[in-house]
Amino acid sequence: MEAGQGLAARLAVLEAAADWPGIVAIFEAEAGAAPDAGAVLAFVNAALALGDPQRIAAATLAAIRAELPRQRRVLAARRLAGAGHGAEALATLFADPDILRDDGVLTPMGPTLTVVARALDHPALKLATETAWRRFANLAEPEPRPSPFGFAAAPHLAAGGAPGASFAVFHAGGRMAAEAAEFARLDAQFRATLAQDRAPWVRVWEDVFVNDMGQIWRPDRRLLRTHRWPLLRRSRAAMATAPRLAEAVFAFNEAFNFFHWYAEWLPALAWLPEQRDPPIALLEPPRAPGFVQESLDLAFARPPPRVTVGDAVFVERLYMVPAGAPWLTRLGAYRPLLDRIAAAADADAARAPGPRRIYLSRRGSAARPMANEAEVEAALAARGYATVRLEEMPLLRQVALLRGAEAVVAPHGAGLAHLLTARPGLAVFELMPVTPAWHAPRFCMARLSRIVGHRHALWLEPAFGAEERWRVEIPPMLEALARFEAGARG
Numbered sequence: 001m002e003a004g005q006g007l008a009a010r011l012a013v014l015e016a017a018a019d020w021p022g023i024v025a026i027f028e029a030e031a032g033a034a035p036d037a038g039a040v041l042a043f044v045n046a047a048l049a050l051g052d053p054q055r056i057a058a059a060t061l062a063a064i065r066a067e068l069p070r071q072r073r074v075l076a077a078r079r080l081a082g083a084g085h086g087a088e089a090l091a092t093l094f095a096d097p098d099i100l101r102d103d104g105v106l107t108p109m110g111p112t113l114t115v116v117a118r119a120l121d122h123p124a125l126k127l128a129t130e131t132a133w134r135r136f137a138n139l140a141e142p143e144p145r146p147s148p149f150g151f152a153a154a155p156h157l158a159a160g161g162a163p164g165a166s167f168a169v170f171h172a173g174g175r176m177a178a179e180a181a182e183f184a185r186l187d188a189q190f191r192a193t194l195a196q197d198r199a200p201w202v203r204v205w206e207d208v209f210v211n212d213m214g215q216i217w218r219p220d221r222r223l224l225r226t227h228r229w230p231l232l233r234r235s236r237a238a239m240a241t242a243p244r245l246a247e248a249v250f251a252f253n254e255a256f257n258f259f260h261w262y263a264e265w266l267p268a269l270a271w272l273p274e275q276r277d278p279p280i281a282l283l284e285p286p287r288a289p290g291f292v293q294e295s296l297d298l299a300f301a302r303p304p305p306r307v308t309v310g311d312a313v314f315v316e317r318l319y320m321v322p323a324g325a326p327w328l329t330r331l332g333a334y335r336p337l338l339d340r341i342a343a344a345a346d347a348d349a350a351r352a353p354g355p356r357r358i359y360l361s362r363r364g365s366a367a368r369p370m371a372n373e374a375e376v377e378a379a380l381a382a383r384g385y386a387t388v389r390l391e392e393m394p395l396l397r398q399v400a401l402l403r404g405a406e407a408v409v410a411p412h413g414a415g416l417a418h419l420l421t422a423r424p425g426l427a428v429f430e431l432m433p434v435t436p437a438w439h440a441p442r443f444c445m446a447r448l449s450r451i452v453g454h455r456h457a458l459w460l461e462p463a464f465g466a467e468e469r470w471r472v473e474i475p476p477m478l479e480a481l482a483r484f485e486a487g488a489r490g
Contacts, residue, residue: 008038015464020046037072060088064095079436086119140222144203154332159195162453170480171460214254238311247317258414270337294395325447345399355386360410371471424453433463433470
């Protein structure tokens with residue numbers, strides 16, 4: 001075991017240097033040393049980075065043979081699937097029967113199977129994988145009914161997004177060329193999505209249960225909505241004594257993530273009738289962060305009441321709405337809500353103007369730690385960028401800072417959700433840690449810029465290990481930033 005741990009530590013050093021051939025050479029030379037999960041994941045990442053089919057096959061075999069903890073096995077499978085190797089991901093996933101265990105709380109079976117299914121190019125195997133998840137989770141087909149409510153009429157955005165929107169990708173040398181091409185493909189794909197008119201709707205699910213994980217199910221225990229898990233055991237047990245509500249709105253940010261709430265679920269509430277009596281309650285999980293109420297206070301003259309959901313609550317009429325960037329293609333339908341937030345923020349900015357060029361710091365964050373963020377902050381300060389930490393200020397001030405800015409540099413993070421309410425034309429330079437299988441989820445901020453009309457650029461850097469450690473190569477980044485600023489001014 002000590003040999004395996006030593007191997008993982010040495011490979012971590014090579015990962016930080018993006019020495020993929022070195023990782024492969026050392027791992028293959030010491031494959032008999034019982035490498036731990038970290039070493040196996042490093043080998044998988046190196047094989048994917050090199051794009052060598054033989055190495056990818058060898059890495060898959062290593063992941064299959066290793067006794068990986070369940071979450072690490074899932075991570076290896078998801079990275080293989082994200083790089084388009086669906087069969088290898090499926091083989092990695094099912095190499096350990098522990099992956100099938102339903103412990104009543106968390107099982108990664110669902111999201112992993114759906115990611116793997118998208119990567120499979122064998123029609124029968126793809127269908128079998130999707131079907132396995134549906135049967136495993138006991139999913140039912142939703143049958144929503146029309147509701148008397150709706151969004152304001154609005155035209156949809158033209159192909160390509162809002163006027164003035166643009167997208168660019170920068171990286172050092174040729175080391176991230178394939179990743180840059182993938183982000184360019186995602187941008188083209190989203191522009192095509194925006195060309196398809198989608199009218200947001202409000203529908204009703206009748207006589208359903210909801211729990212604090214955002215699961216929705218019928219009295220027969222068939223799930224209508226779930227993110228990762230079969231119906232939780234504690235929720236099944238709570239059905240008989242569940243409190244009852246006549247009606248409620250589902251706008252659930254179960255991850256407590258600011259981006260998903262502010263840029264997806266909050267605008268999806270623009271249809272709510274504020275003068276209705278009694279008002280329609282908004283369901284939420286326990287311990288919702290303060291930004292939920294702060295944002296509701298900004299968005300509504302009469303904010304909806306909030307009802308905390310526990311193991312189970314029964315709702316006679318549950319109002320459902322679509323949430324996410326593709327639905328914002330009719331941005332005008334959300335304007336009353338967004339404009340109210342903007343007006344409050346502009347009044348705050350008029351009282352206390354903020355810096356015009358800002359850097360949104362994530363220093364100290366446990367997620368995707370940037371090794372040299374202090375140096376990045378200092379280098380940007382020399383170019384006139386003021387470092388701000390959004391989590392240290394009220395939400396209204398956060399919105400005001402972004403609306404008053406002309407340029408923002410930021411590592412990928414939830415704070416960039418403020419792009420939704422920033423003034424169109426903002427120059428956004430996003431520092432992007434790149435990990436296999438995470439290109440599409442990480443592209444979410446650039447999608448917002450397409451919708452609102454910002455000039456958005458990515459600076460790509462490789463991220464390593466399960467913790468996604470990364471660092472920014474400052475001189476080439478600053479050179480790219482200067483080119484981007486010059487283009488934005490032009």
